[in-house]
Amino acid sequence: MDVIGREHCLDDCAVFRFGETSMVASTDMLHETADFPAGMTDWQRGWMSIAVTLSDIAAMGAAPCFVMLAVGLDRGSRLKAILQGARECCDRHGAVLAGGDLDAHGELTMVSSGIGFTDHPIRRAGARPGDLLCVTGVPGRAQAALAGYHQYDRFLFEPVPMVREGMILAQAGVTSMMDNSDGLVISLHDMMEANPGCGYMVDSGALPRLADIPTEEAREFSLYGGGDFGLICTCPPEIVLPKDLDIQVIGSVIKGCDVLVDGKKADIKGYQHLWDE
C-alpha cells in the first residue's frame, strides 16, 4: 500500500489517499462538565463519545472502520456502562471498538479517534454559487431539549451520527459537506472559510419545523442551537436527492462572503471554546 498523497485542511477529518481509496481520520475530546449535558447516563456518555467521531467520518461520506476510546476516569465503577454505550454506538454503525487507553483523572474525560474509508471523500470545500444548501434531520432538536422541551431529550442524549446518510449523499454527488454539531449558522461560517468567494443564503421558513415550540424560539434553536448531529451539504440543482433520506433544501450557495438568513446577515453564534490566554 503506497501513500500517494496526504492532505488535511479545514475538514471534519484528516484525509490520506492510498491509490484509489482515501482514509479519513478524526479525533474528538469530551469532558464531563463542558460537553455532556446534565442528566445523561454513563451509557449515554459512552454512546455520545463515539457518535461525535462517527459524525465527523459521516460528514466525509466515508464508511467507518474502527474507533478507539481513551477514557480518563474519576471512578472505576463507571467504566462498564461507558464501554457498553460506546460499543453499541460502534455496532449500530458498522464500526469496531478497537480498544483504547484507560487512565485515572479528576474529571471524566473521553477522547475517541476513528478511521473510515471512501473512494470519494466529500470536503467542506467544493461548494459552487448556485448550488442548493441542504440539511438532514431537524436542526435545533438538541438545543430544544437543553431549553427544557423534554420531548426532544433523545436527540440531545443519544445523538445518531448520519453514517448511512453521509455515504448516500456522497454517492449522489454533493459538492461539499460537514456536520452541524456546533450549530447551523456557525457551521455555515466554517463552510464559508473553506470556500472562498462562496456565501450562503438560508430561508428560515424552509427549515424543518420543531413541533410544539413557539415559532420565534424554534427559529432561534434551528439557526443557532448546537448539539445536533445532522449534515449540511451543498449540491447542484439538478441532483436527484434520494427519496428515503430525511433531507431538506433550506437555501443556496451565493457569491460573496456572507451568511444571510431571510436576506439579513446572520451573527456568528453557536458553540465556541474559550479559555484564558
Place this chain on the structure above:
Amino acid sequence: MDVIGREHCLDDCAVFRFGETSMVASTDMLHETADFPAGMTDWQRGWMSIAVTLSDIAAMGAAPCFVMLAVGLDRGSRLKAILQGARECCDRHGAVLAGGDLDAHGELTMVSSGIGFTDHPIRRAGARPGDLLCVTGVPGRAQAALAGYHQYDRFLFEPVPMVREGMILAQAGVTSMMDNSDGLVISLHDMMEANPGCGYMVDSGALPRLADIPTEEAREFSLYGGGDFGLICTCPPEIVLPKDLDIQVIGSVIKGCDVLVDGKKADIKGYQHLWDE
C-alpha cells in the same frame, strides 16, 4: 481495499488486516499531574504526547503514518510550544501530525492517536520457550532521572520512540515484542499473559549498565523503573541481530508462568493506574 480480518487483543496496538498489509492503531492519554514529570517544558510535553503513541506503533514493527492530537488546554498560551514539540516528534519519525481537537480543560490533558502500516505485525504473543529475551537501549534511565541523576534527564524529558529499531527487529524475525514504558518486569508479566505456558528468565548482570549509579540502585531502576521507551523482544537463538542496533540479550523464554530475575521470582512492580471503585 477489503478488510479481510480484524483483530485486537493484548497488544500495544489494535491490528486490522487489509489483504497483505496490516494497519496498526493506538491511542494514549496523558495528564499533566499524573504523566508529565515535573520540570518538563511544554515543547517536551508535546513531544512526549506523540512519542508514547509512536512507541506503541514501533512495538508492532510498523512504520508510522500519522498521529492526531487532542489537547485539553488550561491556558491557550501553551498551545504553540506543545504543537511545536508534537510536530517535531512526528517529523523525526516519518509521521504526519494530522490535526486533532482542541478543548478547554482545568488540567492539561493530551491524547494522541496514531496509525501505522506493516506487512508483518509483531505481537506480544508469539514467544516460544528457548527464545532469547532482548531489550533495546538501557532500561532504567528515565527512572534514574526521576531519582535525581540529572545526567539521564533527556531520557525522561525527550524519550525517543524506537521506530527504526522496531521495523528492523520485525524484519530480522523476532517472535514477540512490546515496549517497556511501564517498566521491564511488569512488561514481562504482561508478555506472560499474552503467551500462555511461557515464562521469562532475566540475568540482571546482562542488563546494560547505568553508569555512575550504585549497583543495587541501578539494578532496581533497570528492573522496575518506568518511563523508558525501549523495546522488549524475543527471538530464536539462531537469529542474527543487526550489528548497528543498540540491543542486548538479557535472558530467555522458559516454560512455566514465572518471571525470574537471577533465579528468583520477581514481584510485579511498575506503573499501574489506581482509582477509587
